Amino acid sequence: MSTLVVPEHREFRAGWLAESIPARFLAAARTHPERPALDGLTYAELARRAGRVAAAVRGARRVALLLDHGAQTIAAILGTLGAGAAYVPLDPRYPPVRLRRMAALADADVVLTSPGHLALAGELLEGCRVVDVTALAGESSGWVPVDPDSAAYILFTSGSTGEPKGVVQTHRGVLFQVAAHTNNLRIGPADRVSVLSSFSFDMAVTDTFSALLNGACVVPVDVRTAGLSELAMAAREITIYHSTPTVFRYLVDALADGERLPRMRAIVLGGEAVVGADLERFRRHFGDSCLFVNGYGATEISFAVQNHLTRADAALVPAGVVPIGRPLPGTRVTLEPAGPEGQIVIRSPYLAGYWCAPAADAVRFGTDPDGTRFYLTGDLGRLLPDGQIAYLGRLDRQVKIRGHRVELGEVEAALSVLPTVSKATVVARDEHLHAYVIAESAAGLRDALSDVLPEYMLPTSFTALSAFPLTPTGKVDTTALPTHQPITTALPTHQPATQASIPTHQPVTQASILTGLEEVIAAAWRAALDLPQVPRDQNFFDTGGHSLLMAKVQLHLETALGRRLPLTTLYTHPTVAALARHLSQEPAPSPTDPADRMTRRRQARRDRTTPP
Template identity: 35%
Template sequence: ELPTDRPRPAVQSHRGAKVSRSLKAELADALADLARQEGSTLFMVLAAVFALVLGRYAGTRDVVFGTPIAGRERTELEGLIGFFINTLVLRTRLDGNPTFRELLARVRRESLDAYAHQDLPFEKLVDELSPERNTGRTPIFQVMFNLHNEPVQVADFDALDATPIGIDRGLAKFDLTVSISELQHSDEGGLFAHFEYNSDLFTAATVSEFTDYYVLLLETFVADADLRLNELPSLAVPQRIERADWTGNILTHFGTWLSRTPKAIAVSSGRSSLSYGEVNQQANRLAVRLLSLELTMDSEVPRIGLIAAPDTPLVVALVGILKAGYAWVPLDPSWPDTRLVAIARDAGLGAIVTDPLLVDKAHLLSALLLPVIELDGKVTADDPQVTIEADALACIIYTSGSTGAPKGVMQTHQGVVTQVGRYSQALGLSPADRLSGLSGFAYDAAIQDIFGALLNGARVCLYNVSGCGNMAGGRSLTENTALLTALVADSITVVHAAPSLYRYIFGGELNCSHDLSSVRLVVLGGEPVRRSDFELYRSRFAGGTRFINGLGLTESTLALQFHADMDTRLVGQSVPIGDAVAGLSVALLDDNGEPGWCGEIVLTGQGLSPGYWRQPQSTAERFGPGSVLRTGDLGRRLPDGHIVYVGRRDEQINIRGHRVEPAEIEAQLVTLAGVADCAVTVVERQGDPWLIAYVVAAVPHDQPVAAALLDALREQLPAYMVPQAIEWLAELPRHANGKVARGALPKPRFDHEAGVGPVPARSELEGKLQSIWEEVLQLETLGVHDDFFSLGGHSLLATRVIARIRDQLNIEVPLINLFEYPTIAGFAALMTHLSCRETGPDSRDKLISVSR
């Protein structure tokens, strides 16, 4: 379906508006000529282009829309008075990258097939297909297209000029209805297009853009009917930023600012701050200590594990490891010890660097007989004499792996410099900026924050979001108000965060002390960004603040960006990820490797990762010759040229900014006692992603305790990779090739048998509602977050719930409220909210107390 500007209401209101466009006679004549040349009709040409526009906006190659037909194919019916109109459903496939001439042939065949069956009533088709009924949309199709080619009689009043005036009824039967009329008797001729739209879903600006693109494609194909679909023009070409000279190793660029502003603050935290000069001298001290270990090279420079809290020593460690000519491997202290040991072994670490807060954690890896170097804050003035090539390994960042074990993503000095250069140019970073350090340093986003500051003479302010290390004297900022207060106190200019953290920080109430006027950029990435995130930005930040959404994998750090301001108009409920940043090109490839407007996002350019550490097969699968990266992410290109993220082509999922391979979780889960088989997937619950493990017990009817399985996983996996619920199945559904049919996995129940106990009622009102639901649904242990309709509720049972609320609580609630708020928690919150407004002047949507 078309992406909407506003959320679809539970029940259609049919409120509508219209946008109209005139098409000049020259274009109309050219379209008619094209139709004659191809043995089709004007309707077929117009419908083919219309299907193409729908496909571009909806991001699909399978388009369905309705069209009315007169139903008078027999001549003896022409003179009869009566309503013979029927509705046909036209389905157009846009796959295979055809030329428009070939697409028109498809539409011609499909239209003729539909005409041959025009006597089948649309109501009968609905009965036979029996689609899921929804009060918020019409069945089978939501878009209607029609061409009126009947003669238009123009009134002639001799001396008076008469001009037809369209009447805006303020109604819309469908999401979008397009009616095109041939102006056969007007002086100018041509076509008149009338776009009637549901104003609850779309804005006038969106529909106007839709009409502009429709006209653009009509003009395009009239000029060249052999143009292929992947060559379609865009309404606007995104501006590209010219690439500056960002070459060499990381330390060269750091040294530029060290020599210019040695006393400028480079990094600060709740505990301390360090200038560029102080970072350099403490890093020299660490480099000398590392070099004294006399580590030997193998195929790459020595790798050094780094385990540290988000504090100033972290930045000293990063620079010091690089000054020794070595590469850093981040070890997140929140990860289980078994995972840290596995990474240390896989990377072949030569030593571990840590800060005083986490020295005990570092020594837990002593079983590997690795030397542990504790940062002591001492300084060495002289830089170590080490030659560092631009293509030398700078870091290995471990992510979730599809083979069942974490995989290391390599990056070189030149790769880091290139990525930071692109980030710096796109954001216009300068020494005056203060960048937020909200991301864990074991993730690629930290490269943008830390080196985005250090290579631009700016300051990075680190925040202990996770409470890591119990920073005595510092700030453990796990509470959103404390985080917000710290950001304000540090006069942050660039806020960079994962969307889930951004919502947590800025989604609450602000007070007068939370002055965000210093923020000039809000930068989001790591997980899909919603339209509500953009609206939050507009409500929280000053008028000059800009909004940036981007896509960046660990393999590329930064790939695409979308820039917006307070006046930017979005289309649909998602925020685009934009277009490729300077120095990169992007293509959307379909399953056949053909470029088009939707498909896998494939990057080409410099600065990409050289591949995966000691995994040549995985590297060959994702990386191609000529600096090509197949991201596995799916996107669709909007008519304005920007790209929208639509999902993955594989099973990889995104959990609060972390890319997770279900295979790694499954590999750990299947080794646990009592588990014969399993599959892990993600579902959305209350707007948040939930990891669900579907498990087959080794012994039927003798299932292990779900909580025990989850506890065992916590010993092996990071917290964000531990499923939030377990569903027990007799067997996993599979395709004919033996692979798990993830689409056939049942919907989770989220009950106590699934490993997550039902959340009990937390108030008297929730308790009363719970009793009513249990009685109506004939269930015993409901939780306040259980969905009424997912538990077997339907409209008839919903009326019984409303009746019992009226009888037992003496309150009248509209039935529609239960469809809008189908959980006990949500329904109780609504009742509480509305009851607080009873004394207000508008009683339209209030609860009504019923006298007894």
């Protein structure tokens, strides 16, 4: 086994679990006032900015955060916690309908936002006070003593009833995760810790506080807007990297052949199954002193099980799905009913709970006779001979889509209320959702769903049927549903409306319809979508695309065109023809030395951490 070299660090003491998150942050800020908390923002400056937020929300119980990924959100989180309130992150990219539901379910007192989202913030919850964080100034500070067992946040996950489900965690529960992350990875002031996940997910919670409570630097990157080239640039300076396996694969595949990231000393993956090919990527691009961590957990506990591998260990792991490892200290994991395979059950005093949902709480949580709480994950596991646990999938209809937890029932419920849909069923295949509806046409369903569901919950395909195939017990026979077509149109009315009447499509001849610039764009689409051809007027997202694949298109086009191409441009012009028209009318920037481009992007990142 390789010997891992780690920088100087400080053990996260068990006694600190009796404190609060803001108390531990202020201690770090006093110890490291001039160290960068984020690029362009020191610990002292972040503490002052958070103090102004705390003063603005003091007296509130729950504070909604309608802010973009970055320094403003981090200051708002710290300030909200410092005022003794719980924060409720609302991703501005979610549909307004979903944001209003989440704000109402949380019963927020205040919405913290920025100028670009003021109008939306005012529509979220009637009577809720709206505060523009960029307008806060002065030296005021609203820090108050905080009970470690008080609520720190409410994060909303997909719910089987059709409504988002709130998970509430305490300061003590967050600090338990920070302690495990700190001590397992030896995080210290010299580290730069990535925060790639939206703050609506627990992954960002662990990453942010594992950095800020240890004097390290937080490196927030929103792949959805920055793209893979920006992530690859940031990764060259990151020491602790954490993402879903999907994002990790896109990052590594964007690197040049033989390129290594020598500063990276820990790669932590979670949210999806890790496979042998991921370990091969790790061995190709990272050094002997880098640690590979395959983690398993849930929003209700965050990490509970981990498998730590060096490059030497990775070479010995058989092909296939990589085991998730062994329980972390402070958690006990069993398989129930007892045996070689069973449901994964987690016991810990640091479990979260559901917000105002006693029925859901009673189904998933329980208490042993000795007072220990347990959580029924709904995941199936197998105990391996060496004591490790292998993840085998879900027991219910919950699925993981690019690391996001999705209840198929919530997507079905959103489809079923649309006026043109009589019934709906949704299945997951190859990490994609496919919707089947009883309706005259599937046209327009994706646009209608995008008004109420976030992007990761939108099906890749929509197929209209006149009836669903049924099992002998009267349930939808999902195995008999037709394989989806990559492009969906209305059912021809002259055909019998059966499962066999799925429309076929004439092949598109690229050479006959594409201009030179369109061919360059189409080639990027084909590479990202793994399709032999793409229509010039088909929306990218209706052809099986999603945000991470759009980032891959961006990377291909930047290389092919030799110019910077913001992701927002691709989202605004989501067809081959539309993007070609836009780019042909927009003058390309003058060629710039790669070193100058890197300097400019670093400056842009610093600018994003500074308020107007």
